[in-house]
Amino acid sequence: MDRTIPTAIEGMPTADDRPLQLRLWQQAGEDAADYLALVHGMIGLRGLDAADLEALDARFDLLPFAEAMAHNALMGSDADGRLLMVLADPFDPHQRTWAMQRVKAPFAFAFCVPADLLSYLSMHEAEHRAMAQVSMGSGEAGPSEGAVEISLATLAGDVHPVIRLVNSSLYDALKARASDIHIESTAGGLVIKYRIDGVLLASGSAQGTDVAEQVLSRLKVMAELDIGERRIPQDGRFKAIINQREIDFRVSIMPSIHGEDAVLRILDKQRGDKSGAPLRLDVLGHEADVVASVRAMAHEPYGLILVTGPTGSGKSTTLYATLSEVNTGEEKIITIEDPVEYELPGVLQIPINDKKGLTFARGLRSILRHDPDKILVGEIRDGETAGIAVQAALTGHLVLTSVHANNVFSVLDRFLHMGVDMHSFVDALLGAVAQRLMRRNCPHCVIDDRPDEALLHASQLTPKDVAGWQFRRGTGCEACRNTGYMGRQPIAEVLRFNDRIKQCFVERRPLLELKQIAHESGFVPIRRIALRAVADGRTTLTEVNRVTVVE
Numbered sequence: 358m359d360r361t362i363p364t365a366i367e368g369m370p371t372a373d374d375r376p377l378q379l380r381l382w383q384q385a386g387e388d389a390a391d392y393l394a395l396v397h398g399m400i401g402l403r404g405l406d407a408a409d410l411e412a413l414d415a416r417f418d419l420l421p422f423a424e425a426m427a428h429n430a431l432m433g434s435d436a437d438g439r440l441l442m443v444l445a446d447p448f449d450p451h452q453r454t455w456a457m458q459r460v461k462a463p464f465a466f467a468f469c470v471p472a473d474l475l476s477y478l479s480m481h482e483a484e485h486r487a488m489a490q491v492s493m494g495s496g497e498a499g500p501s502e503g504a505v506e507i508s509l510a511t512l513a514g515d516v517h518p519v520i521r522l523v524n525s526s527l528y529d530a531l532k533a534r535a536s537d538i539h540i541e542s543t544a545g546g547l548v549i550k551y552r553i554d555g556v557l558l559a560s561g562s563a564q565g566t567d568v569a570e571q572v573l574s575r576l577k578v579m580a581e582l583d584i585g586e587r588r589i590p591q592d593g594r595f596k597a598i599i600n601q602r603e604i605d606f607r608v609s610i611m612p613s614i615h616g617e618d619a620v621l622r623i624l625d626k627q628r629g630d631k632s633g634a635p636l637r638l639d640v641l642g643h644e645a646d647v648v649a650s651v652r653a654m655a656h657e658p659y660g661l662i663l664v665t666g667p668t669g670s671g672k673s674t675t676l677y678a679t680l681s682e683v684n685t686g687e688e689k690i691i692t693i694e695d696p697v698e699y700e701l702p703g704v705l706q707i708p709i710n711d712k713k714g715l716t717f718a719r720g721l722r723s724i725l726r727h728d729p730d731k732i733l734v735g736e737i738r739d740g741e742t743a744g745i746a747v748q749a750a751l752t753g754h755l756v757l758t759s760v761h762a763n764n765v766f767s768v769l770d771r772f773l774h775m776g777v778d779m780h781s782f783v784d785a786l787l788g789a790v791a792q793r794l795m796r797r798n799c800p801h802c803v804i805d806d807r808p809d810e811a812l813l814h815a816s817q818l819t820p821k822d823v824a825g826w827q828f829r830r831g832t833g834c835e836a837c838r839n840t841g842y843m844g845r846q847p848i849a850e851v852l853r854f855n856d857r858i859k860q861c862f863v864e865r866r867p868l869l870e871l872k873q874i875a876h877e878s879g880f881v882p883i884r885r886i887a888l889r890a891v892a893d894g895r896t897t898l899t900e901v902n903r904v905t906v907v908e
Contacts, residue, residue, distance in 0.1 A: 378448055382470075389470050396468060402447055403467040410443070410469060410477045412436065419460055423512050426478055428452065429471065432460060440464035445471040504596040504603060505579065519571040522563060523579075524597075527606070527621075529560065531599050533838075536623055536669055540576070542569045542616035554796045554845050555669065555904075558838060566616065573610065573617045580608040587617055594696065605696060624698050636678040636699070641671075642846035644886055650851040651790060655679045655757075660787035661750035665762040665771075671794050671847050672759040673698050676733055679757060680704065688730035693720040695735050709735070717742040725749055734758040740775035747777055750785035764883075765789040765852035766871060769862050783862050788853040793904045795887055796842035797895055799831035806830040808898050816898055817907050829894035842900070846890070850883035884908055 381399075385391035393404030405413075413433030417425070419440075420432035429445035430452065440463065442456045447468035456466070507524045526549055530538045535551035547569040549561045563569070577584045580593030591610040596603055605624040610617055638648045654662050662679070664672045677699050684690055686703055695709035695717070705727075707720055717734060718741040724732055725745075737743045737760045750756045762771045768789050772782050806828045813819065831841030852858070852875055861871045872880075884905040890896045 378446060392470060396447065400447060405443060405467050405469040407473045410473055415481065416440065419462060422481065428455065429474060430456060431474060431477065441467045443467045443469055443474065445469065445474045504598050506598040519568065519575055523572060523575050527597055528599055530623060531604060538621040540572060540619040542613055542618055544615055547572060554842055555794055569616055573619060576608055576619050577610065582610065588612060624696065636681045638678045638682065641674060641678055643849060646881065647849050647851055650853060651679055652682060654787045654853065655683050657755060657787055659750060659753045659755050661747060661785040662757045662787050663768055663789040664759045664792060665765065665768055665789060666792040670792050672792060675790065675792060675847065676757050676759060677701060680733055683731065689728055690731045691724050691727060691729045692733035693717060693724060693735060718745060721745045729754060731755045740777060743772055743775045743777045747781050747785045751781060765791045765850055766868060780863060783859050786854050788851060790849050790851050791883055792847055792849040793883065794845040795848050795890065795896055795904050796900050797844045797846055798829055798897065799834060799837035799841055799843040801836040802832045802834035802841065803829050804832055812898055816902055826892040827894040830897045848883055848887045850881060850886065852880055882908065
């Protein structure tokens with residue numbers, strides 16, 4: 358096939374005269390068909406409209422997607438199997454020269470309306486993971502200054518393979534909705550895994566122990582850690598600008614038998630939401646009765662509200678949503694966090710800085726002198742912070758905070774272990790919320806299903822219990838990475854502290870008696886709430902058993 362430039366194009370304007378393209382578009386009345394005909398008459402190249410682009414078989418194996426984005430070009434084959442290099446700007450001689458040098462297979466040039474090509478590439482962006490663009494080799498990692506900007510265009514231009522691997526991992530993890538990136542050193546190189554919807558999934562690997570060392574060194578440089586220290590754990594953080602959003606990454610480096618491992622927690626302050634809509638409890642997916650209970654506690658004038666659960670269970674998001682709902686602008690709301698995960702308009706948010714001596718306890722003391730009405734403490738980690746939070750709740754402030762506990766009944770033991778006075782704590786406590794995140798069935802591959810008797814027995818359910826339930830499950834597809842699940846929803850149990858329940862806590866009554874009184878007060882266990890999602894087909898019984906304890 359001929360991939361030489363038609364004679365007519367040699368006399369066409371150069372890149373310095375590029376405004377001609379705009380003049381031709383305006384001369385065509387901004388009509389795509391007229392523009393294609395006009396340019397074809399001038400240079401003799403084949404013009405493709407939006408429908409022609411859709412009909413092409415994109416050849417990202419010949420011209421990787423990242424390079425196509427960077428150069429505003431597309432390599433594809435038409436219905437007859439002919440290779441076409443589609444250019445957004447057919448008048449640019451540099452682009453034509455690059456195309457001929459880049460692709461060795463024979464092809465013919467074509468052109469299209471630039472907006473059509475951009476739309477086509479944008480539509481395909483989600484289908485092409487950045488990791489697929491990475492070809493590992495050797496190279497040295499260089500330092501970064503400030504926030505690293507990462508896009509498909511910058512990935513294509515990265516010179517050092519190690520930098521490309523690290524940046525591609527960050528970009529791809531955000532596109533995959535991952536909460537964490539695990540980079541694990543092995544005897545032969547490294548393995549990269551993403552935690553998506555709470556489950557670790559292998560994403561890629563690279564061969565060579567030298568590559569693993571360079572990747573860990575690159576992460577240390579980005580997080581401003583000691584690259585020469587490999588014997589002890591290190592923690593740091595850095596920022597990156599991905600898809601025009603500033604993303605925070607918390608970095609944990611841990612020595613291992615094969616070198617070092619790294620885990621990066623992804624913190625997207627904008628939550629990927631371009632609409633700017635405020636966080637709300639019902640929007641997060643909480644059940645209606647849970648939303649009503651949390652809202653009722655949040656509208657109390659003072660007291661302590663606890664959200665418990667394991668790491669990564671959505672505690673902070675629930676706290677933010679609760680604050681957003683009560684933020685009317687009429688009260689002073691202050692948060693102290695490590696780090697600030699979401700930005701809330703109209704709220705004073707203070708990040709912890711241990712290196713400068715700003716701890717939760719010290720910051721909380723200062724907050725109380727700043728005339729607050731409502732206070733959010735990111736996490737109760739020690740007895741000093743717990744004691745100050747309780748005293749703040751007892752002196753007319755509404756305090757919202759999180760603590761690590763397995764359920765709402767174990768929060769008292771957690772605070773007693775930290776040395777907090779039991780009577781003060783129980784008196785201040787409005788209620789506790791125990792939360793988990795549960796995966797939802799993938800809407801693209803979900804089918805009707807029926808669990809076997811063994812699963813029902815293991816779940817302590819009988820066929821009579823599940824009569825009328827709509828069991829469904831995902832079979833696994835490309836959209837859900839063959840897991841059968843896509844996205845998560847929060848499930849939570851709420852224990853509001855009335856006088857009877859407080860008396861039980863103070864008198865240290867047996868757990869069975871405490872649970873009985875809680876049930877009489879309207880308490881609904883988290884497992885029962887989770888089973889509602891199984892009954893209406895939102896998730897599977899297997900997933901509920903994974904995240905909740907069988908009663």
